[in-house]
Amino acid sequence: MDKLTLLRTLRNDVAEPSTEQLAPSLDKLERAFETANPQEPTQAATQPSAQDSATRRSIARRRFAFAGFSTAGAFALVGVLVASNLLGLGGWRGGADPAAAAVLERAATAALTFTDAPLSPGQYLRVSSQNVHITDGQENNGPILTYRINESSQLYVPADRSDDWVWVRNPTQLVDVLTPGGEAAVERWHPSNAEARDSQLLRAPAGAFYGNAADSTWGNFDEMPRDPYLLLNFIYLRTLGAGPSPDGEALVFIADTLRQGTAPPDLRAALLRAATMIPGVTITDDEATLDGSTGTAIGRVELNNAKRVEIIIDPASGRLIGEREVAVVDIPESDVVAGDVLSWSSVETTVVDAAPAGGTPDGVTCVFDPRPDTFGCPTTGSN
Numbered sequence: 001m002d003k004l005t006l007l008r009t010l011r012n013d014v015a016e017p018s019t020e021q022l023a024p025s026l027d028k029l030e031r032a033f034e035t036a037n038p039q040e041p042t043q044a045a046t047q048p049s050a051q052d053s054a055t056r057r058s059i060a061r062r063r064f065a066f067a068g069f070s071t072a073g074a075f076a077l078v079g080v081l082v083a084s085n086l087l088g089l090g091g092w093r094g095g096a097d098p099a100a101a102a103v104l105e106r107a108a109t110a111a112l113t114f115t116d117a118p119l120s121p122g123q124y125l126r127v128s129s130q131n132v133h134i135t136d137g138q139e140n141n142g143p144i145l146t147y148r149i150n151e152s153s154q155l156y157v158p159a160d161r162s163d164d165w166v167w168v169r170n171p172t173q174l175v176d177v178l179t180p181g182g183e184a185a186v187e188r189w190h191p192s193n194a195e196a197r198d199s200q201l202l203r204a205p206a207g208a209f210y211g212n213a214a215d216s217t218w219g220n221f222d223e224m225p226r227d228p229y230l231l232l233n234f235i236y237l238r239t240l241g242a243g244p245s246p247d248g249e250a251l252v253f254i255a256d257t258l259r260q261g262t263a264p265p266d267l268r269a270a271l272l273r274a275a276t277m278i279p280g281v282t283i284t285d286d287e288a289t290l291d292g293s294t295g296t297a298i299g300r301v302e303l304n305n306a307k308r309v310e311i312i313i314d315p316a317s318g319r320l321i322g323e324r325e326v327a328v329v330d331i332p333e334s335d336v337v338a339g340d341v342l343s344w345s346s347v348e349t350t351v352v353d354a355a356p357a358g359g360t361p362d363g364v365t366c367v368f369d370p371r372p373d374t375f376g377c378p379t380t381g382s383n
Contacts, residue, residue, distance in 0.1 A: 096281035100298050103283060103315050108272040111265050111318030117351050119159035124166075126352045127155040127261035130291065132175055133343030136334060137189055145182035146335045148175035149190065156355035157207070157262055165207035166355040168368060169200040178335040199368035201377050203359030210362060226266050228273035235274065244304035247278050251300060255311045258320040261349045268318060275311075288312045290322040291346035301328055307342065322346035
């Protein structure tokens, strides 16, 4: 097997590169092959687990297997390929269709024009989010029951981001049960009585909840390039091995980062422009309504898991309204049919004058009191 054929085994849908595209990188490619160690056993490629303020994603990891190469050698090779424009980049593999690209470009321009409202000392940016998604469960040896739940939260980001951030994680709410006859069992798992509906209140300097950095699921905002092409390189490399496909996970990265609500305007614009270079991205809905707000849905079908992943944006302001995943085939064992919304999340940002009192970096459990005179946990609560 020659080296170009081996390269194609990494992504068998990569289009044929021209001689001019290959020429600047052949020396780097040669050095990568020469330094790879064929004796070291292949290991599983791992990434840090993804965490975000609306939900925790479970990311399926794929194993890398370069015949005759160590994991370290494989990642060294991939790093060279990404850095030298040979792997997974927009441009020579295509990108979004023209209509979707135009909407994304308009939104990116608006993101730079409509800058964030400035915060005065003592004020907070409140990021309100909710995530509705399908899940399932089984009681003893009974049938698998499919149902929807809603997880919502409010994140308070101070004017001085080194000060304490506050995060209110609301109780999980049952939305509906999709499996006929499953209501009683699901109610036992997600009881609606008041005693079971405690909130989690967290407080941490610079947003370091649970000991994690506040910026992003995948890294610090400052290290993310503002050039869209370089940013897409960064995204492909950072998400390598995660999700059902590199292009699908790149769109998930963009949605996750935008949904956090704390990315600066220039990064939001770069993320939207990076999405124009992801193959398969199209307009999926000209007027998509999510949690009462209407925008344009931009997404792509992920054939590996039969889902359509969408981000919904307001092109006039560049604001992310939310995201959703839609089934494109029936899933009989889960009572899901093609066209069902598997999950959706929304985000809204508002400037407020106060944040709830109390909380710890790992959270305290309490019955949250939203009244202005208490606004938080009336007691210390417990971890």
